[in-house]
Amino acid sequence: MKIAIIGAGIGGIATAIRLANKGHEVEVFEANNYPGGKLSEFQQGEYRFDAGPSLFTMPQFVTELFELSCRNPDEYFQYIKLPEVCRYFWDDGTSLNVSADINEFAQAAEKNLGEPAINIIQFLKESAFKYEILSGLFLEDSLHKISTWTSKKAFKGYLNLHKLGIFGTMNKANESFFKQPKTVQLFNRYATYNGSDPYQTPATLNIIPHLEYNVGAFFPKGGMFGITQSLVNLAKDLGVKFHFGAKVVEIVTAPLPLEGENNKKFSNSRKLKVEGIIAPPLGTKGLDIVISNMDVTPTYRKLLPKAKHPDKVLNQAKSGSGLIFYWGIKKEFQELGLHNIFFSNDYKTEFEYQFQKKTIYHDPTIYLNITSKYKKDDAPEGCENWFILLNAPANEGQDWDKIIAEARQNVIDKLSRNLGVNVADLIENESILDPRSIEMRTSSAQGALYGNSSNNKFAAFLRHANFSSDIKNLYFVGGSVHPGGGIPLALSSAKIVADMIK
Numbered sequence: 001m002k003i004a005i006i007g008a009g010i011g012g013i014a015t016a017i018r019l020a021n022k023g024h025e026v027e028v029f030e031a032n033n034y035p036g037g038k039l040s041e042f043q044q045g046e047y048r049f050d051a052g053p054s055l056f057t058m059p060q061f062v063t064e065l066f067e068l069s070c071r072n073p074d075e076y077f078q079y080i081k082l083p084e085v086c087r088y089f090w091d092d093g094t095s096l097n098v099s100a101d102i103n104e105f106a107q108a109a110e111k112n113l114g115e116p117a118i119n120i121i122q123f124l125k126e127s128a129f130k131y132e133i134l135s136g137l138f139l140e141d142s143l144h145k146i147s148t149w150t151s152k153k154a155f156k157g158y159l160n161l162h163k164l165g166i167f168g169t170m171n172k173a174n175e176s177f178f179k180q181p182k183t184v185q186l187f188n189r190y191a192t193y194n195g196s197d198p199y200q201t202p203a204t205l206n207i208i209p210h211l212e213y214n215v216g217a218f219f220p221k222g223g224m225f226g227i228t229q230s231l232v233n234l235a236k237d238l239g240v241k242f243h244f245g246a247k248v249v250e251i252v253t254a255p256l257p258l259e260g261e262n263n264k265k266f267s268n269s270r271k272l273k274v275e276g277i278i279a280p281p282l283g284t285k286g287l288d289i290v291i292s293n294m295d296v297t298p299t300y301r302k303l304l305p306k307a308k309h310p311d312k313v314l315n316q317a318k319s320g321s322g323l324i325f326y327w328g329i330k331k332e333f334q335e336l337g338l339h340n341i342f343f344s345n346d347y348k349t350e351f352e353y354q355f356q357k358k359t360i361y362h363d364p365t366i367y368l369n370i371t372s373k374y375k376k377d378d379a380p381e382g383c384e385n386w387f388i389l390l391n392a393p394a395n396e397g398q399d400w401d402k403i404i405a406e407a408r409q410n411v412i413d414k415l416s417r418n419l420g421v422n423v424a425d426l427i428e429n430e431s432i433l434d435p436r437s438i439e440m441r442t443s444s445a446q447g448a449l450y451g452n453s454s455n456n457k458f459a460a461f462l463r464h465a466n467f468s469s470d471i472k473n474l475y476f477v478g479g480s481v482h483p484g485g486g487i488p489l490a491l492s493s494a495k496i497v498a499d500m501i502k
Helices: 009-019 058-069 102-113 117-139 152-159 170-177 182-194 203-215 226-236 298-301 347-355 400-418 437-443 488-500
Strands: 003-004 025-030 042-045 047-052 079-081 082-091 095-099 218-220 243-246 250-255 270-278 284-286 288-293 321-329 340-342 367-370 384-392 429-431 472-475
Touching: 003 270, 009 025, 009 226, 009 472, 009 488, 042 429, 047 321, 047 429, 058 226, 058 488, 095 102, 102 117, 102 182, 102 203, 117 182, 117 203, 170 203, 182 203, 218 270, 226 243, 250 298, 270 288, 284 288, 288 298, 298 340, 321 400, 321 437, 340 400, 347 367, 347 384, 367 400, 384 400, 472 488
Parallel strands: 003 025, 003 288, 025 243, 082 340, 288 472
Antiparallel strands: 042 047, 079 218, 082 095, 250 270, 270 284, 321 384, 321 429, 340 367, 367 384
16 A cells, blocks of 8 residues: 655654555655654754653664564664663752662662662552553553453453552652652652653553663663664665655545445545645645654644544643753763753642643753763763753743743753852853744644643543544554653554554
8 A cells, every 4th residue: 555654753754664564655754854753863063962852761662663674673773771760969969860770779769868768669560560551551552442442451451450540640649659758759750751740640650660760761872863763764774765845734535435335425424535645845645544643633733624623632731841951061060960850849839830820930840961971972072962851831822932031040040059060151052942943843732742631540541543533544643642652652653553554
C-alpha cells in the first residue's frame, strides 16, 4: 500500500520503519526542513543543543527497530548507561547525587534527606510491579479495541486494580509512603514527565520512576538528536522517502461507499475514507493510508475541513508546556552533572501557578541539562551548554514577554544563590523557546508538550485513539494520542499503529 506519514517526529519515523519492513511504500512529509519534531538540535555559536527531550530511557524500544530491520544497531546508534541519574539541590543547602545503583541511592537518601533507605528500595519495587501490570494494557495495545479489555493482560490488571493507585493522587500516595518532605518532592516531580500536576494526577504515574531507576537512564553518544538521526538513516536504508519543507495543508477525504451498492451510492452519514493529501509544492498525492504524527488537535482543525471533529477530546485541557533557556556558559561547574534539579521551596504553589493561574511561579523548579558533561564538543573548552527548562502552562494568550523576562531573572537569582557565582556574567549567548514558539515549530496545540492533560484519573481513557472511527484508513501516532508523550510512549504508539495496518 501507498502510505503517507505527516510529520517526522520520533513516532512518525518509527512508524515508517515498521511499515517499510512490512513491504509498504512509505513517504514522510515534514513541514520543517529537519527531522525529529521536538527531538531536534541546533547550533548556537560554538555551542550545540538538543532542542527538546533530554532524558533517554528504555533504549530497547530504539534498538528493537534495528533488530526488526535485520540491521546491527551498533552500526547506526550507540549509547551508554549513566552511572548517575540526577543531582538534586535545595535552597537550604541540601543536595543529593542519585546513583544509578539503587542501594547507593537509598543510602544517600537516608544520609542526606533522612529518608529510611528501605523506603526507597520498596517504593521502586512497587513501581516495577505497577509497570509490569500496566505496560501490557496501557502501553502495548489500543485502549479502543474490545480485544484489549478481554485479554489475559487485562484480567491480570483487574485483579490488581486496588494496587495501581488509580483512585488517589501521586502526592497523596507519596506522602503516605515516605517520611521526609524532600523525598516526596523528589518523587512528585515525575508527574512533570507527562506535563502533569502531582497534586491532581493519579498515583498510577508512580510507574515512571521504574524506567529511570530500575531500567536506567542512558545517554546517546551523538546527543539526543542522535536517536532521530540514526532512525532517519535506518528508514532511508529501508526505502522510506522523506520530504522536508513539505507542509501538508489537507488530508483529502471522500464519502465512504455503501456496501452492496457497487460503489455507486454513497452514504449521507459523516463516514469518510482517506484518498490522499495536499502538500504544496508537491501537489496532491493519492494514497491508501494516511498517518498523522502531528498533534491530533491541529490535524482535525487544519487538515480535515470535511470531517466530523471529536470536539470532546480536542477541547480537553492541555498538558503543561515548557519555557526553555539555552545558554552558552563561560565556565565549568564540577558540582553539576548531566541532569540537575534545583527545587522550588513551595512545590504545591508552583503547580497552582502553572495550572490554575496559568503562569510561572516566582520560585520555579529548575531543570538544568548539560550535555557537554558527556559530549565534550557540545561546548568550547572550559565552557558548558546549559539547557534550562521551567514547567510552564500551555499558551492561552498570556503576556509571555513579561513572563519570560521575570522568569529569566528568577532563574539567574536562584542559580546564582545555589552556585555561589553571578550566573548572568557567564552567559555568552542565549536562545529561548516558549509555548508560543513550541506551538509554531511543532504544531503542538497551545504549545502543550504532551497533548491533553493527565490531571484526572480518566485521562488515559480520554486520549484520542490511534485510529479514526469516522474516517477509514486514517491513523494517529505520537505524544498527543494513546498511549502518551515522551520518547518511549511515542515509540510504543508507532508499534500500536503498525500492528493495526495489516
